[in-house]
Amino acid sequence: NQHFVPNSPSQSGFSAITILSDGRLVGGNSNGLSIYSDQGWRNILEIKKNNSSVIQSNYDFSTFIADTIPYDFGGYISDIEEGPDGLIYCAIRGSYPKSFNPERTSGGVIAIDIDNPNMVQVIDTTYLSYHSTSSNSNPYMLVLDIEFDKYDNLWIANPYCINGNEPIHVKSNEGIWKHYGSNETSTKISQSPVSIAFDNWNRVWFSAFQAEEANVGIYPNGGIFMLNYEGDAYNPSYFDWSKIQEQGTVWSLAIGKENRLYYLTPNGLNYFDLNENNNPIINENIFPYFPNVSFGQGAELKVDSHSNIWAHSPSQGVHILLENTTYWPDVNGLRTFNSPLLSDEITDIAFDPNKKIAYIATSKGINTLRIPFGINEKDLSNVILFPSPFFIPSEIPLKIDGLPYNCDMMVMTLDGKVIKKVVNQGISINGDQLLWDGRDENGHYVSSGVYLIALYSSNGKNIMEKITVINR
Template identity: 45%
Template structure:
């Protein structure tokens, strides 16, 4: 008998971060399914489980840090033992049962779980596995829930499954060929003959079914029915039901609630007693609770229907506007700014504030960070935000991948704004930037894929698909003067597809570009050497790097010792640079790192504060090469290259889009298609004093698989663990220079491999130069 794999979740102390500690920030605003129990609303969302307490007016969100294998959820069911069952959306059809602080899960390699239902004895999941649909049953006994079986064989004529409801010993299945019924206790449901069509009135396609107190509601193409198993009666629920019904629920015996595309409608005894338009908001779920009243769920959160005031009261948790981020940066004050096609989301110690696109300016003056906050500005953020940079003028510079200028849209290839006063915004459009058009679409389309400021605060712009003026590289200085390089006026033909810009110690400009189809075949790595002013140089020369002519170069990272790392579709390599006008490359690396990783469009290099090289794959996660050319993390001796992936960590998704670093806190912020992660790394700013040393977890409980972390210490420290009497029980040293960084860890054992006794221990920290300090830690036996 296979049982759900259960694991106890560690409770992390707020504000304490250990090596490898992850935090997940998601947007639970898109509601896919919800259930109500007493004052609590539980919702399956695109960002995990959202729980709303109607009485306290508070929200809680559960993510992968709380035991979810995926936060992209499609279905939810509450069992009778306070368990929250969830099913994952495509492509991760994981099934889990959460009873905080524990979580249990079953991964059957499903593509999607679209519905969950159950009784006191069984839980049923409707799933899709590639192109096949089926049911999975989980039965409960004295030991808990266990996997019973899977069913994928259906009567002839059944092609799609639209919904499932479990009542007693029977399972009711909505299909494109009518309503089927099977007995999970008495029948072999693997036999298609065990599924019987039992209501001839419902022989056509069924849109959906919903459980009620004593039966179920069935929605066919043109009618809504109520079926009661006790007397096998099927009645028309309402002769005057709306034509287009997205969802139905009942309040008692006489009131029916309908959700349509444009309204919430309540009928009593066939008469409309309440109707409220909900134009311009896409709602998908309607539920009734005795203590909550009517509750709506949709792409913008929850709403409580106030039937006395004829309005809906929106309830949205404090969250980013989306999970699908495409760029991230860390502001000078530690705030994190993530960009997307919907705008900007800013994370501070208070919570999230959003700056989103809209038709007019509307500033959010609320100060309550318990709820969703957003300023709306009349700016088109295009296909997505490709890059974010903090300018020397204190403004945020956004590279926009795909937008149109006025009057088509209020867009610019570069959006410059004040994040604290977003009404102050400047758009850089085709007056300065190049663009492209097609035979079928003559409108000017702007694509900017990278922005970079050089050491003289000149802004350099990768103006991609620059087919109109053929000016792929543009510049602007602090005085607003513009310059650029036109392909037709140069001795070297620059590609029209620049995607990455970097600068070396001699302020030379390096540009990488990509190939695309038969139209953009020129690509490679190019370097610009100029004299005088960057915008209006006295002289300049462009050169290509011979070994990379017409090869795609996705991203560049240049270290302070002038080693240029470049990322191509076949992996990571480097060039050692020199100051030689005729030959800027002293040596090319002979080894390609990460050759088996997919680096496609969107792949990036990011350097952390210690100049380690982090590579971003849009499909395969993150792979890190330390600046001493060793791999990190390096925890499994049987694995040569360990990546940071969804499978090996709490990374929300392998579809990573960007990374930014907080040097002071030693954090990496990672954006992906599923949200934002923060990861504690040992590569923060180098420390010269013991100011701010932290020990956690504190107290330290042993035995434990989670070590004690000594954080924010100078590099290459030695730590001695001593009893209060001064006896040394263990000496800790940095394992490898450049790897441990500003942290050491202790597993709670003495020098002979035995767990230490409970009590208070001293930790003597000593730097290579002889500076020292003492810390204390309490050790508790479990």
């Protein structure tokens, strides 16, 4: 009997996801990568037995697809970034340079050409610091965050770096390395980094979590640190470190609008306002947002294209603070009890600003959420009205989609009488959609007939559409 496996990812749960510049979704876990395109899913997985590497020349998207490679994706993939060279960079949490039965190679970072899986690069103890014990001298690498700055330099957060004592690394696009630790300056930095961010003055920020075995009573146990450098990051003429917070777990950092640095602790979301001086903090928010949410290991901040801050919890869903510091959709955020979330155990979030979709990775699979934040429509050429015809009464309103932000609407009869005005309530409420329930200004359902929908944007552009309404 033939065993048929439908087209699918290798597993439903991903520890990290990203959206590529071409719109494809890449998800990763301890088995490898899964790539989703308009054609379907395909997988790039680590081998499970010796001499079983297979790279297919053609893909049949009607069935399960898996290329297999002799590389080990470690405990799990903690972060995925698309590099300026087109490779997909995977931060590996927990790996050894070599594994056996089957024999596999690994590193703290694995970079793959997902369109040619034979092309794999590994960043291992040649460049990274590592952890070992008296009972196990085998180098154990952990990387929890990787980021590319605007100069295309790769930055690596490398905790538990007791061999080498260099928790932060940077590699230029040409392959030149610089390793940052506490031995070159008088300022000691934490050896348990977890998150990296860049401000508008090209300074590098990292946060750390409490880990006694990594910081061994010598280095700050957690906190927030800032690297200021002159010249190239990989070959600075001068650099110094500033300790912003000397201790305490800070799970994640994110830069928002107006030079605001957000940081996530077990107690909630907070922020500093920054300037370019040597004392970079000019204002601090005193009371954290979301203080009643549990933000444990794996909690993280993500920033959408409108500089809204999405804080995800490993146990209590997603909580969003808009750039104007109001909540969206409300103070309860997105949970299984108030949204279609598959699980409250969130592992990552990625955004497609072109499609205005947030992809939310949970322990039970990925949710796609249509959001009102993304790239604004330039004009009214992509407007869609549905359903058409529009039957009333209906629990489902008429939707006018594909609008520029802050667009208003009037519903009129064919002779030009205005029967309903719909005023835009702002991006966070309406986004690129407006709704009409089929009622006039007095709250009565309109009669059957053809109606004009007049749409006019804030930049003065307007368009007229028609809709057939059937009052049953």
